[in-house]
Each structure stands twice: as C-alpha cells, then as structure tokens.
Amino acid sequence: MNIYDIEKERLNVQHKIDESKSMVERNKLGQYATPPGLASEIVDFVLTIRKKMGKKDEVIRFLEPAIGTGSFYSALLQKIDNEQVEIALGIEKDEEIVNYSQNLWRGWNLDIRNGDFTQEVNSKDLFNLLITNPPYVRHHHLDKDYKELLKNAVKEQLDLNISGLAGLYCYFILLSHKWLENDSIAAWLIPSEFMDVNYGRVIRSYLTEKVTVTHIHKYDPKDLRFDDALVTSSVVVYQKKTPCDLDMVTFSFGGSPKKPLITKTVSIGELKKIDKWTVFLTPNSTEENNKEDQTYSILSEFFDIKRGIATGNNEFFILSKDDAVQKGIPFECLRPILPPPRILKNDIIESGENGYPLLNENLVVIDCDLPEEIIQERYPDFWEYLQKGKELGVANGYLTSKRKIWYSQEKRQPAPFLCTYMGRGEGDSNPFRFIWNKSQAIATNVFLLLYPKGSLKKALNNDPLLYEAVFNALQSIGHEQFIKAGREYGGGLKKVEPKELGKISAKKLARIMGVQESEQPQQLTLLL
Structure with missing residues (x-):
C-alpha cells in the first residue's frame, strides 16, 4: 500500500470512530478529527516555513501529542519522502483509536503509544517537528486533582502560573516544551480564544518569553473547518529558541495560512505590550486607531x-x-x-x-423569599407548582442547590x-x-x-x-x-x-x- 491508499483507509477508520461516539461524548473528550484538507494545508505551510529557515533537507524527528488516526502524519508523508523521517512518535489516550491506528500505520516508521501526553515521560529522543490538533477539553470537564497536577507540572517545568479556567490544549502546549530540541518547529491548531481571554495570557506569555512565535493564522469564523465544532480555529507556529524583541511575528486572517485575506506583522516587543492579540486580525484596524481610542473614556x-x-x-x-x-x-x-x-x-x-x-x-x-411552609399556607396552588419543580429536579440543579431558598x-x-x-x-x-x-x-x-x-x-x-x-x-x-x-x-x-x-x-x-x-x-x- 502507498501513502494514498493508507489515507483512504484512514478516512474510513475515522468515520467508523466518529459514528461510534455520541456528540456529547466527543465534546467531553475534546475529540475533533482534523479534516484532511485542513491537515494538508497546515503541513504545507509548516514545510514552507522550514524551507525558509534552511531546514528543508534536515531529517525529521516528528512528534504528534494527540495522534488520533494520524491525519498530520499522513499529510506529511504525502509531501516528503518517507526516508526523510528519522523517527516519528504519536501519543493517543483513547485505547480504541490506538488499536485502529497501530494496525493502520504498521510498517510506516510511526511509533504509536497509548497514554496521556501530559503524563508521559519523554525518552532520550528529542523532536524537531511537532504538528498537532490537541484535544479541546474545557476546564470544567477536567478532574480537580488532575488539573492541580497539570498546574504544578507547568509551574515546575516553565515557572509559569496557569489559570484554572484554561482548557486542556493549553497544558498540551506548555508541557510539550521539554520534548522539543532547540531550534525545533511546532505548529498547533487550537481555538482562537487564547488570543483574548484571561486564561490565555499564559500562552501569550509563553509565545513571547519562552519560544519565538513566528506566525499566527486565524481562520474566518464563517468558514467552519470542523463540521462538529463551534470554535474558531487558529494555527500557531513557533520555534524553540530564545525570543528577541526585534523578531517579527506575522498575523494573518481568512483564506489559508499561505494565502490569507489579511496580513500584518508586529514585533515581539510590541506584542508583549498588547493584551488582546486579535486586534491585529481585525479588518481596517490600525495602530493609530488603537492609540486614538486609548485617549478617550471607556464605558466602564x-x-x-x-x-x-x-x-x-x-x-x-x-x-x-x-x-x-x-x-x-x-x-x-x-x-x-x-x-x-x-x-x-x-x-x-x-x-x-x-x-x-x-x-x-x-x-x-x-x-420569592418566603419559606415553603408560608407559601403552602397562603398560596397552595403556587406551593403545588414548586413541588412539581422538585419532582423535575429543578431544586437540585447546579445553581438552585447553592441558594438558601432555591426559588429566590x-x-x-x-x-x-x-x-x-x-x-x-x-x-x-x-x-x-x-x-x-x-x-x-x-x-x-x-x-x-x-x-x-x-x-x-x-x-x-x-x-x-x-x-x-x-x-x-x-x-x-x-x-x-x-x-x-x-x-x-x-x-x-x-x-x-x-x-x-x-x-x-x-x-x-x-x-x-x-x-x-x-x-x-x-x-x-x-x-x-
């Protein structure tokens, strides 16, 4: 079988997996498979960046922290010679997906391990290319003890404090740092929200203080690249090297990373001063307008x-x-x-x-602040309605159960x-x-x-x-x-x-x- 036969079979496998899980279950696990066209354009974009950095002919040591069925590895092998890949490691938590993928990729120089990437101990091998779509698991789906374990690991490894509201993808980015060799390139397909929200500050700090971010491309929100996701996606590319304030970052919006609708460059030094990065991705936005706005009062x-x-x-x-x-x-x-x-x-x-x-x-x-016994005495019909609410579980809801009077x-x-x-x-x-x-x-x-x-x-x-x-x-x-x-x-x-x-x-x-x-x-x- 050639790589195109493998890709055809991979898509069949992915379809079976998607059909076997409910939308609610996949949302909780953060499993949103990367469409082949999207994987292909991201890999193509990253290879172009490698070429500009003079790394075109370097051997590749590939890491995929959330391998799934291998969409990015498949896209990579469709664009380079398989012999250029020295080692390739994919980690996947879902045992069912691991079994499918190990059978699919047997003989293609891809080591697929069953495990949680955030808990894996990296071997002596370091990697020079990472391309992934990490699981999009919201913070409220993360176990409290597990979250505390991850926060401590981030603090220990990078001396960064991460908010408890951060999604799992934030931990993936930060904890991948120790797996990468110096000057390696990493590309992440992640929700665009990290550029604006408070819990995204740790990622913004990481990209400007621990590594050198080179490109951030935000897809047009109207152009949903995932049929089953409701978040806007961005591709973030960085190099693992000490950043310099004079280094330039390319922001782009719409279209594809190689052919965007809007492009803007800004120095890392300037980027550090900006709290919300999507200001660079707003049509017709200018630094002059931003400065002008700052001279006026604000609604608060x-x-x-x-x-x-x-x-x-x-x-x-x-x-x-x-x-x-x-x-x-x-x-x-x-x-x-x-x-x-x-x-x-x-x-x-x-x-x-x-x-x-x-x-x-x-x-x-x-x-109403009246006790139930008073309501029962004065307004029996209302009391009956409240009893129906109890039968329906309304009184035991997340918010209502925390109230002194559940209907107040x-x-x-x-x-x-x-x-x-x-x-x-x-x-x-x-x-x-x-x-x-x-x-x-x-x-x-x-x-x-x-x-x-x-x-x-x-x-x-x-x-x-x-x-x-x-x-x-x-x-x-x-x-x-x-x-x-x-x-x-x-x-x-x-x-x-x-x-x-x-x-x-x-x-x-x-x-x-x-x-x-x-x-x-x-x-x-x-x-x-």
Whole structure:
C-alpha cells in the first residue's frame, strides 16, 4: 500500500470512530478529527516555513501529542519522502483509536503509544517537528486533582502560573516544551480564544518569553473547518529558541495560512505590550486607531456593567404573566423580565402599568423569599407548582442547590440600558444591540446590564432628557469596537463579556458630557 491508499483507509477508520461516539461524548473528550484538507494545508505551510529557515533537507524527528488516526502524519508523508523521517512518535489516550491506528500505520516508521501526553515521560529522543490538533477539553470537564497536577507540572517545568479556567490544549502546549530540541518547529491548531481571554495570557506569555512565535493564522469564523465544532480555529507556529524583541511575528486572517485575506506583522516587543492579540486580525484596524481610542473614556467609567440573572432553569422559573396568574403565583413572588433578544424586536422598551414593559406578551420570573411552609399556607396552588419543580429536579440543579431558598433569584435592579451578550452580524452590521429599558423589567444573562454611575448618574437624575442622548451614543458604537473588545466563535458567533464591554471606547458619550458642561454651566457641579 502507498501513502494514498493508507489515507483512504484512514478516512474510513475515522468515520467508523466518529459514528461510534455520541456528540456529547466527543465534546467531553475534546475529540475533533482534523479534516484532511485542513491537515494538508497546515503541513504545507509548516514545510514552507522550514524551507525558509534552511531546514528543508534536515531529517525529521516528528512528534504528534494527540495522534488520533494520524491525519498530520499522513499529510506529511504525502509531501516528503518517507526516508526523510528519522523517527516519528504519536501519543493517543483513547485505547480504541490506538488499536485502529497501530494496525493502520504498521510498517510506516510511526511509533504509536497509548497514554496521556501530559503524563508521559519523554525518552532520550528529542523532536524537531511537532504538528498537532490537541484535544479541546474545557476546564470544567477536567478532574480537580488532575488539573492541580497539570498546574504544578507547568509551574515546575516553565515557572509559569496557569489559570484554572484554561482548557486542556493549553497544558498540551506548555508541557510539550521539554520534548522539543532547540531550534525545533511546532505548529498547533487550537481555538482562537487564547488570543483574548484571561486564561490565555499564559500562552501569550509563553509565545513571547519562552519560544519565538513566528506566525499566527486565524481562520474566518464563517468558514467552519470542523463540521462538529463551534470554535474558531487558529494555527500557531513557533520555534524553540530564545525570543528577541526585534523578531517579527506575522498575523494573518481568512483564506489559508499561505494565502490569507489579511496580513500584518508586529514585533515581539510590541506584542508583549498588547493584551488582546486579535486586534491585529481585525479588518481596517490600525495602530493609530488603537492609540486614538486609548485617549478617550471607556464605558466602564460611566457604567457598572453586570450580567443578567441566571435562573438555573428558565423553562420552570420564567412564565407568561397570564400563565403565572393561572397557576396561582402571587405578584409579590414575581418580577417582570424581558424576553430574549430574538423575541425582543424593539430597541426602546416603554413602561406600562406597574412598571411592566409594553410588549405583546409580558413575561415574569419567579423570585420569592418566603419559606415553603408560608407559601403552602397562603398560596397552595403556587406551593403545588414548586413541588412539581422538585419532582423535575429543578431544586437540585447546579445553581438552585447553592441558594438558601432555591426559588429566590439573584438580586438585580432594572437597568436602564442593556446590551445583548452574543450575536451574529454580516459585513459591517453590528452583531450586538443596545436596549433602552424604561420599564421595571429585569433580564436574564443573555443581556449585559448597564447601570449609570458617577457623573453620568448625577446628570441623568438631574435631567432625564439626557437618557435619549446617552442611548444614541451607545447605539453609535460601531461593530469594529465590539470585535476588538470581544471574541469570535465558529459560524460568525460573537460574544462580549462585562469587562470587555467596559473597555470599549465611549467617545461620543464623553463628548455629550463635555457639551453638557459647556452649554449649561449651571449644571457643571452635577457632572463632576
């Protein structure tokens, strides 16, 4: 059999494996097989980099920490002579996959071991080429003791502190360091989130302090390379050598690593100063614009920004107002709540009777501090509904079980302004919406709540007509600001967290405050 026959058989094997596992199981294990076309273009890209570094004819000592069925090794052998590979080692935790792969690759100079790469003790062999797609296992799927073991290993080997929120792929990257010889090349296909999130800082530090990162290519979120994954992927290439601040890093976006839509270079010295690296991958972003934005106030100077409430079970706790009345739930145990963004079509929510929003259908959320025995005595129908919740396991849910009273919600006041937490936008359209809430309705955690503070709060209290100007200022924030501040996922899904929203420039809002001071001097003290 030649390598092309092997690849054909490998794809059949991969299909059988994928069919044998449920989507939930594969998600928990982080098993997302690399499509052959993607593996091929990444290998081609890495070989081009090796050639530019003068390493084209060097023998290859290949390491794949999450070998799977061998997609990258297959792609490599389709582009080079097999004799150029001196040694090749693949490690795989899933015993079923190991059995398939060992049979498949017998006689092809590939040693496949069954084990957890993070726990493996490397032999005397060091490797000069690593290409892999590590398991994407979220932190909450990692056992507490296992996570502590990994954190200690990272600290011991690299003197780096890693967040407990880091996914398994972060540990793979950091713990591979000792397996690589000096000047070796490593390429990782990983979620793009590491460039923005707080727990990705340890990876950003590693790439600029322990090794020399050379290329980072981010795939377009709309171009999902994995049929079964919802994260945006990036290819990170680095060389194991001491970095220099003058070394240049190439960032690219869209298309393929060799033929991207956007390319930008930045020195490692400058990269160390930037907290969020996706700023280099935003169309039309410039350093001048970034500096200009930094001279203006940001939203967190004018607002306290919080998530909406997490009920623990929206289906049980959130009802229509009419349905709640029919179930005998008293109004003292209910609060008006806004519907999700897909249903809430208006950006301005007017207030009606008793502070309820003027909508086609009003929703309420159960929020009650009364003990169950009091509810049973006063409101037997409501008590019966709560008993059904217990039977359904609502009271024993992750959030509800931690509450003193399981049907009492987080304390949130109605916010005058809200921002959607996630969304999709085509072209220049903004995936996020600001809402002006004139009602007394609260909102769930699909919204971010903006509470005016400081000088803005005083100004609004003094002159309620300013609310409209503030709302218009919020709506004028362009989509590019959200993209720089937030993060992108597969399929073009974008999210923004409270702290990220708070860092967005508030130019127009600052100007409004300034105009208010200059045009109405008598209100100056209220704005300070």
